[in-house]
Amino acid sequence: xxxxxxxxxxxxxxxxxxxxxxIYALMAIGLTMVFGILRLINFAHGDxxxxxxxxxxxxxxxxxxxxxAVGGGIAASCLTGLLMERVAYxxxxxxxxxxxxxxxxxxxxxxxxxxxxxxxxxxxxxxxxGLLNSAMNFGALRVNSVDIxxxxxxxxxxxxxxxxxxxxxxxxxxxxxxxxxxASRLMGINTNRVFVTAFGxxxxxxxxxxxxxxxxxxxxxxxxGFYPVxxxxxxxxIGGLGSLPGAVLGGYIxxxxxxxxxxxLPAPLTPFRxxxxxxILIVLLLFRPNGLLGSTxxxxx
Amino acid sequence: xxxxxxxxxxxxxxGLVLVAAFFGLLAxxxxxxxxxxxxxxIGLCISIILVVSLNLTSGFTGVFSLGHIGFMAIGAYTxxxxxxxxxxxxxxxxxxxxxxxNTQLAFLPATLIGGLLAMLVAFLFxxxxxxxxxxxxxxxxxxxxxxxxxxxxxxxxxxxxxxxFSGVPPFTDIWWVGGWTAVTIYVIWRFARSxxxxxxxxxxxxxxxxxxxxxxxxxxxxxxxxxxxxFTAVAGSLWAHFIQSFSPKAFLFVETFAIxxxxxxxxxxxxxxxxxxxxxxxxxxxxLRNAERGVNLGFVHIPPVYGASQIIMAVIFIVLxxxxxxxxxxxxxxxxxxxxxxxxxxxxxxxxx
Amino acid sequence: MLKVDNIEVYxxxxxxxxxxxxxxxxxxxxxxxxxxxxxxxxTLMTISGIIRPxxxxxxxxxxxxxxKIPEEIVKQGIVQCPEGRRIFGxxxxxxxxxxxxxxxxxxxxxxxxxxxxxxxxPVLEARISQSGAxxxxxxxxxxxxxxxxxxxxxxxMLDEPSLGLAPLVVQEIFKVIQQLHQRGVTILLVEQNAxxxxxxxxxxxxxxxxxxxxxxTAADLKSNIAVEQFYLGGTAQ
Numbered sequence: 020x021x022x023x024x025x026x027x028x029x030x031x032x033x034x035x036x037x038x039x040x041x042i043y044a045l046m047a048i049g050l051t052m053v054f055g056i057l058r059l060i061n062f063a064h065g066d067x068x069x070x071x072x073x074x075x076x077x078x079x080x081x082x083x084x085x086x087x088a089v090g091g092g093i094a095a096s097c098l099t100g101l102l103m104e105r106v107a108y109x110x111x112x113x114x115x116x117x118x119x120x121x122x123x124x125x126x127x128x129x130x131x132x133x134x135x136x137x138x139x140x141x142x143x144x145x146x147x148x149g150l151l152n153s154a155m156n157f158g159a160l161r162v163n164s165v166d167i168x169x170x171x172x173x174x175x176x177x178x179x180x181x182x183x184x185x186x187x188x189x190x191x192x193x194x195x196x197x198x199x200x201x202a203s204r205l206m207g208i209n210t211n212r213v214f215v216t217a218f219g220x221x222x223x224x225x226x227x228x229x230x231x232x233x234x235x236x237x238x239x240x241x242x243x244g245f246y247p248v249x250x251x252x253x254x255x256x257i258g259g260l261g262s263l264p265g266a267v268l269g270g271y272i273x274x275x276x277x278x279x280x281x282x283x284l285p286a287p288l289t290p291f292r293x294x295x296x297x298x299i300l301i302v303l304l305l306f307r308p309n310g311l312l313g314s315t316x317x318x319x320x
Numbered sequence: 321x322x323x324x325x326x327x328x329x330x331x332x333x334x335g336l337v338l339v340a341a342f343f344g345l346l347a348x349x350x351x352x353x354x355x356x357x358x359x360x361x362i363g364l365c366i367s368i369i370l371v372v373s374l375n376l377t378s379g380f381t382g383v384f385s386l387g388h389i390g391f392m393a394i395g396a397y398t399x400x401x402x403x404x405x406x407x408x409x410x411x412x413x414x415x416x417x418x419x420x421x422n423t424q425l426a427f428l429p430a431t432l433i434g435g436l437l438a439m440l441v442a443f444l445f446x447x448x449x450x451x452x453x454x455x456x457x458x459x460x461x462x463x464x465x466x467x468x469x470x471x472x473x474x475x476x477x478x479x480x481x482x483x484x485f486s487g488v489p490p491f492t493d494i495w496w497v498g499g500w501t502a503v504t505i506y507v508i509w510r511f512a513r514s515x516x517x518x519x520x521x522x523x524x525x526x527x528x529x530x531x532x533x534x535x536x537x538x539x540x541x542x543x544x545x546x547x548x549x550x551f552t553a554v555a556g557s558l559w560a561h562f563i564q565s566f567s568p569k570a571f572l573f574v575e576t577f578a579i580x581x582x583x584x585x586x587x588x589x590x591x592x593x594x595x596x597x598x599x600x601x602x603x604x605x606x607x608l609r610n611a612e613r614g615v616n617l618g619f620v621h622i623p624p625v626y627g628a629s630q631i632i633m634a635v636i637f638i639v640l641x642x643x644x645x646x647x648x649x650x651x652x653x654x655x656x657x658x659x660x661x662x663x664x665x666x667x668x669x670x671x672x673x
Numbered sequence: 674m675l676k677v678d679n680i681e682v683y684x685x686x687x688x689x690x691x692x693x694x695x696x697x698x699x700x701x702x703x704x705x706x707x708x709x710x711x712x713x714x715x716t717l718m719t720i721s722g723i724i725r726p727x728x729x730x731x732x733x734x735x736x737x738x739x740x741k742i743p744e745e746i747v748k749q750g751i752v753q754c755p756e757g758r759r760i761f762g763x764x765x766x767x768x769x770x771x772x773x774x775x776x777x778x779x780x781x782x783x784x785x786x787x788x789x790x791x792x793x794x795p796v797l798e799a800r801i802s803q804s805g806a807x808x809x810x811x812x813x814x815x816x817x818x819x820x821x822x823x824x825x826x827x828x829x830m831l832d833e834p835s836l837g838l839a840p841l842v843v844q845e846i847f848k849v850i851q852q853l854h855q856r857g858v859t860i861l862l863v864e865q866n867a868x869x870x871x872x873x874x875x876x877x878x879x880x881x882x883x884x885x886x887x888x889x890t891a892a893d894l895k896s897n898i899a900v901e902q903f904y905l906g907g908t909a910q
Contacts, residue, residue: 203719205723245573256455
C-alpha cells in the first residue's frame with residue numbers, strides 16, 4: 020500500500036469527519052426539532068435507527084429488493100416514531116421536562132427489550148449492496164462509497180429542510196410553535212399537527228441515518244441506537260438545544276472533533292477519546308451554557 | 321366548643337422508635353429469614369441509599385444527575401482496591417503504585433475514603449457545572465459518567481480495565497447495610513429540615529424568588545451534589561463488597577433507570593417517598609423476575625419470557641408518569657409522630673388565639 | 674353574540690374567577706376593567722379555551738364553546754391578542770402576519786386583509802422583512818394586533834394593549850382600536866388604563882378579585898363614585 024502524503028491524509032480524514040458529521044447532523048436535527056417544539060429530549064430516537072435497520076434487514080431476507088426495503092425501513096421508523104408520540108408522549112404533554120426525559124428513557128428500555136426478545140441480542144450483518152458499500156480508490160486515497168453517499172444525502176436533505184422550514188406554512192408554524200406555544204394556540208395553529216409533523220420528519224431522518232450507520236458499521240443489534248442518540252444529543256447541546264442550524268453545526272463539529280482527537284491524541288491516550296470529547300463539551304458549556312447558537316445569557320448565581 | 325388535643329410523640333422519641341423498629345426488623349430478618357430474603361433486603365437497602373441520595377440532588381435542588389451512578393463506581397472501585405487482601409493485590413493488580421500495593425484497609429475506612437474521594441470529584445466537577453440548567457446539566461452529568469467509564473475501562477493498572485474485578489472480600493452484611501441506610505436517611509433528613517434544606521426547597525419551588533432573598537443557588541446545589549455523591553459512593557462500596565465481583569459495565573444507564581424509577585414512584589422531594597418507592601419497585605421487580613421463569617397456574621402455563629420484567633417495568637414507569645407524575649408521596653413526608661400519637665380530648669376554656 | 678355565564682375558574686386551589694358573567698353584542702366595544710390580579714386575563718384565556726372553567730359556560734352565537742380546544746375557538750372567529758404581545762420574535766413581520774392567517778383558505782381575501790393591516794399600521798409594511806424581535810414595543814403591539822386581524826376575527830379580544838408603552842404610542846394604538854370599532858369589528862378590550870378604555874368603550878365591566886362588581890355603559894361607570902376613587906384617581910397613566 021502506497022503511503023499517503025500529509026495532504027492526502029488530511030483529505031482522507033476530512034472526508035471521514037464530514038461523513039460522520041453528516042450522520043450526526045441528520046440525527047441531531049430530528050432530536051432538536053422535537054425538543055424545540057415539545058421540550059422533550061427523546062432518547063428513544065436512537066431506537067428508531069434500530070427499528071428501521073431491522074425492518075430493512077427482514078425485508079431483504081424476505082426477498083424484497085434492497086432499495087425498496089430501504090424505503091420500508093424508513094417507513095417503519097416513521098411509523099414507530101408517530102406511535103411513540105401518540106402513546107407515550109402526547110398524554111404527558113405539558114409535564115415537567117424531567118418527566119418527559121425519563122419517559123423517553125422508559126420508551127427506550129421498552130423498545131430495546133422488545134427487540135432483544137424478538138431478534139435475539141446478538142448482532143446480525145447488514146446486507147448493504149455493493150453500490151452503497153464499496154471501497155473506491157482515488158489514487159492513494161481509499162474512500163468508502165457510503166461516506167460519499169452520506170455527505171451527498173445529508174446535503175440534499177439539509178437544503179430540502181431549509182426550504183421547508185423557511186418557505187412553507189407548516190415549517191413556519193413549527194418555528195412559531197417552538198418559539199411560543201401559547202401564542203401559537205391563540206392564533207389557531209393546529210399544534211397537534213405540528214407535533215406530529217416534527218416527529219414524522221425526525222423519524223424519517225432517523226430511518227435514513229439507520230441505513231447509513233448500519234452500512235458503515237456492517238452489522239445491527241438491538242442496542243445499536245444507544246451511541247448514535249448520545250452523540251446526537253451532544254451535537255444538539257454543542258449547537259444549542261432547539262436550534263436547527265445549531266444541530267447541524269453541532270453534528271459537524273462533533274464529527275470533526277472526534278476524527279481530530281483520534282488523529283492527534285498520542286497512542287496511549289486514544290482510548291480516552293470519548294472522555295476528551297465530553298470534557299471539551301463540558302468546557303464549552305461553561306462558556307456557552309446554552310450551546311454555541313443558544314443565548315449567551317447565563318443564570319446569575 | 322370542644323378542643324380535641326392529640327398528644328404527639330416528640331420528634332426525638334419518634335426517631336428513636338423508628339430506629340428501634342428498623343433494627344428490630346433487621347434482626348428478625350437476619351435470624352429468621354432465608355438467605356434469599358436476606359440478599360433481597362441487602363439489595364433493597366443499597367437501593368434506598370442510592371435513591372435517597374439522588375433525591376437530595378434531583379428532587380430537592382433540581383439538578384437532574386443522569387450520571388450519578390459514576391459516583392457509585394468511584395466508591396465501589398476505591399473501596400474494593402483498598403480492602404483487597406495484600407496477597408491478592410500482588411497477584412491481581414500487579415501494576416499498582418507502591419503505596420497502594422502495601423495498603424489494606426478495613427471495611428469502614430475504605431468505604432469512607434471512597435465516599436470522600438467521590439465528594440471531592442463532585443466538588444471539582446460541580447463547581448463548574450452546577451450553574452447549568454435543565455437538560456444542559458443533565459448532559460454534563462452524563463458526560464461525567466462517560467468520562468468515569470472511559471477512565472475505569474482504560475486505567476488497567478488500577479482497575480483491571482474492562483475485565484471483571486473479583487475477589488472482593490464479602491464484608492457487607494445486613495448490619496452494615498442497615499447501619500449505613502439509617503445514617504444516610506438521618507443525615508439527609510436532618511439536612512432537609514435544616515436551614516440548608518429550607519433554602520433548597522425555596523429554590524426548587526421558585527428559583528427567582530429564592531435568589532431575590534439572597535439564597536445562593538449555586539452553593540446550595542453544590543452542597544447537595546457533594547453530599548449526595550458521598551452517600552452514593554458509600555452505596556457503591558457496600559454493593560461491591562456484597563456482589564464481590566463487577567466490571568465497569570455495571571455502572572451504566574440501565575442501572576440508572578432502575579433507581580430513577582424508584583425515585584419517581586416514591587416522589588421526588590420526599591425522603592419517605594424514596595424509601596417507599598424503593599421497597600415497592602424492588603418487590604415488584606423480584607416478582608416479575610420470578611415470573612420470567614414461567615408461571616404455572618394449573619391449567620394456564622405462561623412460558624418463560626426473559627427480559628419481560630424490564631419491559632413491564634418500562635410500561636409501569638410510563639403509566640406512572642402519565643397518571644401520577646408526582647409519585648406516591650409527591651413532596652410530602654410521612655408524619656410518623658402522628659402514627660404514634662395518643663388521642664386525648666381535653667376541654668379547653670375558650671381562650672382565643 | 675358572546676355570552677359568558679357564571680364561570681368559575683381555579684388555578685389548583687386558588688379560586689381565580691368566582692362566577693363571572695358578561696356579554697358582548699355584535700359591533701360593540703366592551704371593556705373589561707380592573708386592577709392587577711383581578712382575573713381579567715384569566716377571563717380571556719377561558720373564553721379562548723386555554724383554561725377550562727370548573728363551572729359555567731361560554732356561548733358564542735348559540736354555540737357552546739366551554740369544552741372546545743383553542744384551535745376550534747379561533748375557527749369560530751374569536752381571536753385573542755394576548756397580554757405582553759407575544760409576537761414570534763424569531764419570525765419576520767410578514768411571517769408573523771402569515772401565522773395569524775394560517776387557518777384560512779381564502780387566498781384573495783387574505784391579500785386584501787394584508788393590505789388593510791398595512792394601511793392601519795404603515796410601519797409594519799416598512800419593516801416587512803425584519804424579525805419581530807427588532808421592533809420597538811409599540812411596533813410589536815401593532816404587529817400583534819395586525820396578526821390577530823389576519824385571523825379574520827368576528828370577535829377580537831385585546832389583553833392590555835397599552836401595557837408598557839409610551840403615552841404617545843398608546844394614543845396611536847387606541848386610535849386604531851377605535852377605527853376598528855367604527856369599521857364594525859366587535860371588540861372585548863381588557864385594560865388597566867381605565868380612562869383610555871372608558872373613553873372609547875360602549876359598555877364596561879369592572880372586575881375585582883374574580884367577580885364582576887360593576888357593569889354598565891361607560892358613562893354610568895364614569896359617574897360612579899367608587900370607580901372615580903379607586904380606578905381613575907389611582908391609575909398611573
